[in-house]
Amino acid sequence: MTDLLPDARYLVLASRLLPDRDGGFTISVLRRALDMAAAGAEPLLLTIDPGETADHDADRAEWVRRGMLSAPEALRNLFDDARADPSWLRAAALAGPIPGSAWPYRQIRDAAGATVLELPVVSGDPAWHLTDAPVRVWGEDGPIGWLPGYAGLYRAWINAVAARSDDPVVLVCEARQVGEALVAPGEPALAPGIRILHTTHACHVLAPFHPDSPMDAAWERWFAVADGFDGVLWLTPTQQSDVERRLGGGIRSFVVPHPAPDAPALAPAPVHGRILVLNSLIPRKRVDHVIRALAIVRETRPEAHVHVYGDGVERERIVALADELGVAEAVVLRGHTSDPGEAWSEADVFVLASTNEGQPLVVLEALAAGVPVVSYDMPYGPRDTLARGGGALVADGDVDGLAAALVEVIGDRMVRDRLSIEGQAAAQDMDAASSMRALGDAARVALDDPVARPGR
Incomplete structure (x- = not known):
């Protein structure tokens, strides 16, 4: 194993890993496992959804086909194991x-x-x-x-999987409900030699998404047991800081950001004025803000147009809004894609208007592709990710500001070129090695100094 990750048996546990489901969560989990394998760890992916083995086999084959899984046996499922x-x-x-x-x-x-x-x-x-x-x-x-x-079932399986290794075991838990179950009191207890690093993937507060905004019951319940994990992994220093200010320092935590991917294979061929949206069409993503901004942009930059990749419940509303604002001919709904290479190649600028995120993968993908980013300054991710350059932050919810930033990028090629170069340089700094180094630091602390929890 390289010096990025300490010697251990690594398990990566998610609720489920289904192709084209659960948005960036699924891709981020699989990418993390690939990065860990590249660092010499060869992690075993584990899921606990009670689907049929034949369906899981089809999912494994599809992930292998897409290059997101090294081999079918690298992904195991609790219920497949129970059947076999x-x-x-x-x-x-x-x-x-x-x-x-x-x-x-x-x-x-x-x-x-x-x-x-x-x-x-x-x-x-x-x-x-x-x-x-x-x-x-x-x-x-x-x-x-x-x-x-279910807590007893999950722990029994994890104990059985971990028992097959003579090395210390580091379990990277990717799902809050599963993590809660693992550290809850009860029998069978989780084996004392298992270290749990619990990742986070989302914003922990509700609207209006300020550091002191209310939390839903699921997050409150999770925070109540988070001191039972050997480390909590936040995606951004801003979210880690907000949590520590609110809850104190009782939770051992680290910042392990998503890495930027390698530059896409397709060479950049940006279409002038093409604004890219690449996310699910759900209310939280506020694609309607992008359409409203487009109507303003086209008053001075008539070449501006939006290509939207993604599907969801907001599709009809977006179509109706484009018609209402007179920009229907400049809005193209491309539907879901599992291979956005062409979208990145042809994008002039990428825009993100969500109410909240964890650390959106699409911003990192845009930087790696040399596509300037215009994003609301929402929690969490864009501010930290764009700190090295490559984009523009706009006050959260400011449609006029969103439009002004898009006009600047589309209308001034020197600005676009500068942001493109900055973004690519930033992506190289935020590579997989830096993310694995941060994960390795957390794993070393967990291995050397495990926290106290039931059964240990």
Whole structure:
């Protein structure tokens, strides 16, 4: 292993990793695993969604085809493992009478049709992953024991996977609900030798998205147990600072940003005036702000037009707004793409108008592609990512300011060229090695000085 990551067995745990689902979360998890492999760690990806093995196999094959997974066996799923060899599940099952439950149950069957376990179907409870409703474990002739809820099931599997390694184990947890379950009190406890580094992917506050704005119940619940992780990984120093000011220093945390990708294969061939939007069409992304800004921009830069890549519930509203503002002929909805290389090649400028983010991958992709960025100064990501140059920040929600910045980039080629060069240089500084170095620093602390938690 290189000097970027300390010697250990690395596991990367996500809720699910489905092609073309869950936006930047899925891509960021897979990219992190690829970067860890390039640093010599060869991580094993783990998921816990109870889909069918055939569907998971198809997903693995697709990720391999896209170059996002080294081999199918590099991604394992809890329920696939239970179907293939339930011995770990039966060994962890608690003996004695199985507690009753008011919830209905879903059977998980193996390839031969035999029931392996039964899952409680907990509906209407946002903390379903913390319920103690028993997971019923089956033997050949019926139920033989139980595990205390999903938390008990997850810990039993992680313990079994970790036990196959003689090296210390660093678990990079990518999902808050799963992380909560791993450190919650109860049996079976997570093996004491497992270190948990918990990543974050999103803004932790609600509207109006100020550092002291309210948090939803899920974040509050997660913060209540975050001192049980061996390290929390924030994407930006600004979010880490905001959390520490609000909650104090009781949570051990580090900044491990997403890295910028390599420059795209397609050579830049920007179409003058082409404004690129590359995100889901959901209210949080505020694509309607971009359309309103476009109408202002075209008053002085009639060549300006928007290409929108992405799908979602806002599509019809965007079409109607473009018609209403008289810019329909300058708005092209391209739909979802899994290969945005052409979009980056032809973009004159990229715009991001979200209400909030974690650290948007698309900003890093734009910098690597040499495409100037115009973004609202929202929490979190754009301010930290553009600190080295490559774009312009606009006051959050200021459509007129958004339009003015776009006019400047489109109308002044010297400005565009300067931002393009700055962005490419910044992307080279924010490379995978720098991200892995930060991850390695966190892993070393976790390995040398684990925090106290139940079962340890």
